Amino acid sequence: MELLKCVDLCKNYGSKKVLKNVNLTIPKGKIIGLLGKNGTGKTTLIKLINDLLTATSGQVLINGQKVGVGSKSVISYLPERTYLDKGMTIEKVIKYFEGFYDNFDPEKARKLLEDLGLSTDLKITKMSKGMQEKLQLVLVMSRKAELYILDEPLGGVDPATRDYILDTILTNFAEGASVIISTHLISDIERILDEVIFINDGEIVLQSATDELRVKENGSIDEIFRRMFKC
Amino acid sequence: MTFSFDNNIPIYVQLVEQIKIYIISGKLSAGERLPSVRDLALKCKVNPNTLQRALSELEDCGLIFTERTNGKFVTENQELIEKYKKEYADALSKKFIESMADIGFDSGLAIKYLEEFGGRD
Numbered sequence: 379m380e381l382l383k384c385v386d387l388c389k390n391y392g393s394k395k396v397l398k399n400v401n402l403t404i405p406k407g408k409i410i411g412l413l414g415k416n417g418t419g420k421t422t423l424i425k426l427i428n429d430l431l432t433a434t435s436g437q438v439l440i441n442g443q444k445v446g447v448g449s450k451s452v453i454s455y456l457p458e459r460t461y462l463d464k465g466m467t468i469e470k471v472i473k474y475f476e477g478f479y480d481n482f483d484p485e486k487a488r489k490l491l492e493d494l495g496l497s498t499d500l501k502i503t504k505m506s507k508g509m510q511e512k513l514q515l516v517l518v519m520s521r522k523a524e525l526y527i528l529d530e531p532l533g534g535v536d537p538a539t540r541d542y543i544l545d546t547i548l549t550n551f552a553e554g555a556s557v558i559i560s561t562h563l564i565s566d567i568e569r570i571l572d573e574v575i576f577i578n579d580g581e582i583v584l585q586s587a588t589d590e591l592r593v594k595e596n597g598s599i600d601e602i603f604r605r606m607f608k609c
Numbered sequence: 610m611t612f613s614f615d616n617n618i619p620i621y622v623q624l625v626e627q628i629k630i631y632i633i634s635g636k637l638s639a640g641e642r643l644p645s646v647r648d649l650a651l652k653c654k655v656n657p658n659t660l661q662r663a664l665s666e667l668e669d670c671g672l673i674f675t676e677r678t679n680g681k682f683v684t685e686n687q688e689l690i691e692k693y694k695k696e697y698a699d700a701l702s703k704k705f706i707e708s709m710a711d712i713g714f715d716s717g718l719a720i721k722y723l724e725e726f727g728g729r730d
Contacts, residue, residue: 409658571656589659
C-alpha cells in the first residue's frame with residue numbers, strides 16, 4: 379500500500395483557490411522533491427498532509443487511513459518557521475521532544491548535536507540562524523518515522539550548512555521511510571532525489587523519477603524547472 | 610572512494626561509470642567485498658536507491674556479483690575486467706582522435722603528436 383495518497387484535494391482561502399484537485403501518491407522508501415516557485419501551494423499542501431489545515435474538499439490518506447491524531451506518530455515534520463520556545467536550552471528541548479514523541483531517540487539527537495559541537499546547556503536565543511536550523515533538523519531526523527516532511531530546510535542558510543543538512547537527511551532517515559523535501563533551491567538538492575513533483579499555481583504539473591526526467595528533457599532538474607516556469 | 614556528479618546527467622549513469630573506473634584501474638581489486646548499499650551510498654553521498662540501481666547495472670554486465678548472504682563483490686574474472694578496460698581505453702582514444710580532428714589534425718598527425726607529447730608532462 380502507498381504511504382501517502384492525496385485524492386482530489388482542494389483548499390480555498392476565501393475565494394482564492396490555493397490547491398486545485400491535487401492527486402498524489404507517495405510510495406515507501408523514496409526521497410521526493412516538492413518543487414515550485416514561491417506562493418504556489420507547497421506549504422499549504424504540506425500543512426494539509428500534517429492535518430494542520432482542513433481541506434475544502436478531497437482527502438489525505440496515510441497508510442490508507444484519513445489523516446488525524448494517528449498520523450502524528452507516522453510523520454516527522456520540519457516546518458518552515460521554528461516553533462521552539464527560544465528561551466529554552468537544547469537539553470530542555472530534547473526532554474520536550476522525548477515527552478512528546480514515542481519514536482524520538484534522545485541519544486541519537488545528543489550524538490548528532492555533539493558532532494556539531496553544540497553544548498546542550500546552550501539557550502536557543504544564543505544560537506545563530508544556521509545553528510537553529512541544524513538543531514531543528516537534528517530533532518526531526520532523530521525520530522524513527524515513516525515519513526519525514528521537510529518544508530524549505532535549506533532556506534536562508536549558507537552553502538556549507540546546506541551540505542550538512544543534505545548529509546544529515548541522507549544519513550538519518552529510517553530505513554524504508556520516505557522523505558518529502560519542499561524547496562525552490564533545486565540545484566542544491568536534486569542529486570539526492572528519487573522523484574520530483576512540480577507544483578505550479580496550486581496544481582501538480584509533473585511527477586517523475588529524477589534520472590528519467592534528466593534523460594527525457596535533456597538537462598538538470600534545475601534547468602528543466604526554469605525552462606518550464608519561465609517568468 | 611570519492612565521487613563527483615554533474616546534475617545534467619542521470620546520477621546512476623555516473624555512478625556506474627565511476628565505479629567501473631575504480632574496478633578497471635584496480636583501485637577496487639578483483640574479488641573485493643563492497644560495503645553495504647546503505648554505507649556505500651552514504652559515503653558517495655547519494656540516494657541508496659540510486660546506488661542500488663547502479664550496482665544492479667554493474668551486476669548485469671558482470672563486474673559485480675552478489676553472494677546471497679555475504680553481500681556484493683567485485684568479479685574475479687580478470688578477462689572481463691580487461692575487456693572493460695580495453696573498451697574504456699578505446700573510447701578515450703576515439704575521443705582524442707575526434708577532438709584532434711576538430712582542430713585539423715588527421716589521425717596520423719594526431720598519433721604522431723601524441724607520441725612526441727609523450728615525453729612531456
